[in-house]
Amino acid sequence: MSGFWLRIDPTGCVDGSVREDVAGQLAEDAHKGFTPRVADRRKEAAAGWRVELVDRAGFDAIKPCLYGRCEHGRATA
Template sequence: MTFWIRINPQGCVEGSVYASYLDEDSTRGAHAEFVPDRPTRLYEAAHGWRHERVDRAEWKRRAEPCLLGDCQHRQVAA
């Protein structure tokens, strides 16, 4: 099982979707799934937003803490 994760410029994961859910299994397809508006995608790409495909172990390590609000990114921002 693999996932696409949405990562903000600070490195915090802000979203996740099963890779099998996407019509286009690519970074571009994942970004379009999270952000349907093309101008917004272009802006985000230019400002450090990323989308990565990860396996379950990597999802647990990187995405789960962020999505539960328990990550280091939120502690630094506070």
């Protein structure tokens, strides 16, 4: 079964997603798809960005982030 790679910012908000069968089975490959330049990927990792694989239920749970309806950034706004 194919999962979904999520690009997650340091607050825990999901910034983007891609299906595993498109991006590949490795987190490094998925991160390359989101952020092509290696220097930029290193900066993101150092700042707390991460890429995680989830199943369909995990993807459904993060939909508020993708629709701009989550609570992640509101604490600092």
